[in-house]
Amino acid sequence: MLLDKKENFDIVPLIVMSFKKGGEKLKIILFIFIFMTTWSLAAKELVVGLADEDYPPFYFVKNGKLQGSSLEITQIVAKKLGYKLIFRRYPWARVLENLKTGKIDLVVHLFKTAERATSVFYVGVPHIFETSGLFVPKGSPIQYTGNLELLKTYKFANIRGYSHGKTYDSADYLNKNRVTSEVNLIRMLLAHRVDLGVGNKSVILWHAKKLKVADKIKFLTPALHDDPCYIAFSRIKPRAKALASAFTAELVRFKKTRQFKKIIKKYNFDQRKN
Numbered sequence: 001m002l003l004d005k006k007e008n009f010d011i012v013p014l015i016v017m018s019f020k021k022g023g024e025k026l027k028i029i030l031f032i033f034i035f036m037t038t039w040s041l042a043a044k045e046l047v048v049g050l051a052d053e054d055y056p057p058f059y060f061v062k063n064g065k066l067q068g069s070s071l072e073i074t075q076i077v078a079k080k081l082g083y084k085l086i087f088r089r090y091p092w093a094r095v096l097e098n099l100k101t102g103k104i105d106l107v108v109h110l111f112k113t114a115e116r117a118t119s120v121f122y123v124g125v126p127h128i129f130e131t132s133g134l135f136v137p138k139g140s141p142i143q144y145t146g147n148l149e150l151l152k153t154y155k156f157a158n159i160r161g162y163s164h165g166k167t168y169d170s171a172d173y174l175n176k177n178r179v180t181s182e183v184n185l186i187r188m189l190l191a192h193r194v195d196l197g198v199g200n201k202s203v204i205l206w207h208a209k210k211l212k213v214a215d216k217i218k219f220l221t222p223a224l225h226d227d228p229c230y231i232a233f234s235r236i237k238p239r240a241k242a243l244a245s246a247f248t249a250e251l252v253r254f255k256k257t258r259q260f261k262k263i264i265k266k267y268n269f270d271q272r273k274n
Helices: 069-080 092-101 182-190 201-210 240-254 258-266
Strands: 007-010 019-021 024-026 036-039 045-051 060-062 065-067 084-090 106-110 120-122 128-137 155-159 175-179 196-200 217-219 225-234
Touching: 045 069, 045 092, 065 069, 069 084, 069 106, 069 128, 069 225, 069 240, 069 258, 084 092, 092 106, 092 225, 120 240, 128 182, 128 201, 155 182, 175 182, 182 196, 182 201, 182 217, 196 201, 201 217, 225 240
Parallel strands: 045 084, 045 106, 155 175, 155 196
Antiparallel strands: 007 036, 019 024, 060 065, 106 225, 120 225, 128 196, 128 217, 128 225
């Protein structure tokens, strides 16, 4: 929701003077009034839709506070442009519907598709990448050269319903086991019930750190798939295109800063050239 700028006028008394003239005490009180016009940046608000289910490390609640890589990057860029973000949480399907109908102004983490492009303006550059990869227990002799067929004798595990790129998704010759969560995936791998895990690298590492087992797994290279993630504005909202353009320019600048690199490192993302 975009709010218009508001003018505030403050009246400030500056000088009070008193003097005598012709034996009579005259008081002349002089008030100098300055009218100050303030353009209130606090009134410039944008409503952000977030899924009601946390998606760490991109956005999640910790100690009662919203945080995460995509959320923090968007907050900083918005603040630099003079905007305050107001967060609203819904089921993900409703977030997308509200974005389409203009009930929210933007989302902080969205994949780019032809279908979605009809209802949003994407910021011109991605702020983060979701990288899918293979991971194994530390000490495993398994190596990956980029050819999955060479690994078809091993047992794989991935989360049910998640995509990890066309190469893996279409590899029907692999022995794939489906699990319900990242925690179950990590535990299954470390219990040696499967040989390789398949998952979003930053998400897996976030959960592994929480389980205190990050030092017991390693990701293989190359990655399976890279998905760029974007900030996106509801196309139906006034000035949405201009906002996407302004956020693009500011994001390009911000990605060159130490502050951006600190966020990337904090949430286990690989450093990339801007």
